[in-house]
Amino acid sequence: MRSRADNSLAERKRQLVADELRDAALMLLATKGFDVVTVDDIVAAAGMSRRTFFRYFASKEDVVVRFLADTSADIITELATRPPAEPSSVALRHALWVPLAACNDHPEHSERARVVVRLILDTPALHARWLERQIEWRAELAAELANRSGLDPHTDPYPRMAAGMALLALDTVLQRWQPGDDEQHLAKLMDQAFAVVAPALDAPAASPAAG
Amino acid sequence: MRSRADNSLAERKRQLVADELRDAALMLLATKGFDVVTVDDIVAAAGMSRRTFFRYFASKEDVVVRFLADTSADIITELATRPPAEPSSVALRHALWVPLAACNDHPEHSERARVVVRLILDTPALHARWLERQIEWRAELAAELANRSGLDPHTDPYPRMAAGMALLALDTVLQRWQPGDDEQHLAKLMDQAFAVVAPALDAPAASPAAG
DNA sequence: CTATCGGTGGCACTCAGTGTCAAGCAGTGC
């Protein structure tokens, strides 16, 4: 699972700086609001220069969104290792559970993740970037689904739409995530959301994919 | 259909200025690309001042996205007037057909609409704003769906997710929209997309909405 | 003729984001 991390010194130092900036940014943004906090405020709190911030994060939005959206590779990996005979709804539910499980493994991170989710959903600019990131997830999920089902993603809308429905389910869970919810409650929300889309995810192929 | 337009002189003049700015903006942005064209370029082409542009459009993104996204009210109206007994998939398909039908009514506008769709889908910043606008559509559609089905949108995820699936179908159609496609082809794409989500849209209520 | 009112342009300002360059600071070879 250690793809290209821990180059043992330089990489570790970089990670430290990035964490420092991210922590300062999340603290300020979550408490004061996204619009009123400037990048100058963030770097002042982190004790670094403005230029350094933009070497680690592409934008003010990036530092927030990446806190949630950096797990895309893990999701795809999980989907790729699900048994091929498994219904799409089950495989996708397991794949999208990965980032939530990662939260639950670190309870002290879980609460902050929930706060960040709320910040994103309540801030239009962040919500837009979050959805933009989800578009990438959708493309990757669609490619893997096409792989699983043997469908051609260029002629059949199913893979892309199935991925979209799964992400819609995830969004619904995040929207309904309340303070104090434990892992079991999160799992129940996930089951409810996937129950809605499952009839479409697992329906027998019906689109003739005509042109 | 004339909600609060044509205040017969001042409003007409405002509309004229807005159209001029929009036409100049779409021309430049579609041909040269979103990032390389500045607001200064746009207002120079339209023969107006930079300050005026921002009196009519909230941002450079706004002028593009609003060209497609201003039909939200018509969509909700259409959904509200569909027969209550109609399956959700059919009602939603008719509602989301409204903006596409509006395009087809004006063939000279249709081609430009398709170009703008392509511009939005290919420009990350625009795509993000477009999705952000769709969030509003989703909330309005969800409210109307909750109204139709008698479900409580706060406890039952179905209305929100049904709206999301319908918009996913629309997005799929726009993605697959090719040059030269006539109204019939667009209708076929719409049918294909809704065929995928219909099993979920029309499934018997299965979520106990427990908390 | 004058007061008013909506729209406009010009100007200055904040802030996001980028390119550039001059340090600082490892580690390495001599």
Next chain:
DNA sequence: GCACTGCTTGACACTGAGTGCCACCGATAG
């Protein structure tokens, strides 16, 4: 100790988006 190399940082200047403010202009009402 000294030079060289590679990487990171901070400082500065710059573009461009977006906003607030005010003066101006044309039309209309008195």
